[in-house]
Amino acid sequence: MPYKYTINGGARLKGAINVGGCKNAAVAILPAATMVRGVCRIENVPRISDIYAWLDILTRMGVSVRSINETTVEIDSTSLRSIPATFDVMREMRASYYLIGALLSRFGEAQVSMPGGCDFGVRPIDQHIKGFRSLGSDIEVRNGIIHAKAEHLAGNHVYMDVVSVGATINVMLAATLADGMTVIENAAKEPHIVDVANFLNTMGADIKGAGTDMIKINGVRELHGGTYSIIPDQIEAGTYMVLAAATESDLLINNVIPKHLECITAKLREIGADVEELDEAVRVRGNGRPGKAMIKTMPHPGFPTDMQPQIATLLALADGTSVVTEGVYDNRFRYVDELRRMGAHIQVDGKVAVIEGVAGLTGAAVRACDLRAGAALVIAGLAAAGRTEIEGVSHIERGYEMMIEKLCAVGADISVREIETPSVIREAL
């Protein structure tokens, strides 16, 4: 049964929120565990539906998955044999493509469903394919399935024509068990790329330079088991930081790496919020109406595209006119129509949104069209006067761990309700 969030806005929140493990690291580390002969104990795994989908896929592939506690799993792929990974659920996930790099690395072949994921316009995987081909793999797409096969996977120089998180990680996975040295140039530098490299190195890989634009992978024969703890989620933390500023709240956001949040901290300070950096926490206090800002999203260390809908929602309440330019995707402003229903004044022209701040938003019935758009609507609903109802919340639960529980614990008024089937349809069933 689908359900929706009902938010009574206007409350000022106060208290502490604990951030979970990084989604975009976890969705690569779980498939990477199929490369390991031995038990991988993975800690700080986020409790989100994308991870539950991965655990289901691994189990269906014959991998042994054991849950130790709510955020720790043990994965043992020792007895895994290369098999086609073409389950329906994979067509809805972007990260399903990581199984190509992982299985190709370990078995020299892979058959994986074409990936899905949030709809931000065209999302090609040409750079992944180019990388696999450089390492000696044949790649073909037939009937929605990617077939990769290499007689001999060997290291090579791979130059990325666009800076891509997915392609950088995928080529890193494929190169880990390849013969010889691979050099990835123009690599993406996001914290989760460093995290995936650290995971692989803990299991015996030889990867240097992750976090810079040149990564060197010296292929090893085999990976062994070990224990690894995933870094905190930069975007979950950033979302609560922006939420605090938008609702004039006082939130202590725990289990973060403040360095990963610097670009968000800098923008929030520029807009007028108080941000205090502690050892493994940040405290954000909203300070009246935010100021206007100019923002352009870029690959790391630029302002992350995955924070664009949330910061645009904050700027919808600013004193003055702001400009937000999307520098990564062609079409990541689909949520703007929903904010307009709540009284926001935003004009979008291609990759640029001009946001004329209003003094307040008003509650409305809206729909989340993707994960971060959904988070932006929760921020808008909490900042708005009156009641907001958000449908499409399964998008939010793909990537935010227990968001409603965390927000209610600091004073938010949000309830989760089933969406009733209209009686005319109920009777017809």
Ligand code: EPU
């Ligand atoms: N691109 C290509 N060719 C490729 C790969 C990418 O042209 O072969 C383009 C894309 O179309 C896009 C740009 O390069 O315009 C960057 O895409 P990237 O490959 O970096 O994105 P991704 O790996 O598909 C991951 C995250 C996204 C996040 C981006 C950018 C995962 C599963 N997804 O996607 O996360 O927006 O990196 O940081 O890691 C989210 O969490 O909400 C989310 C969408």
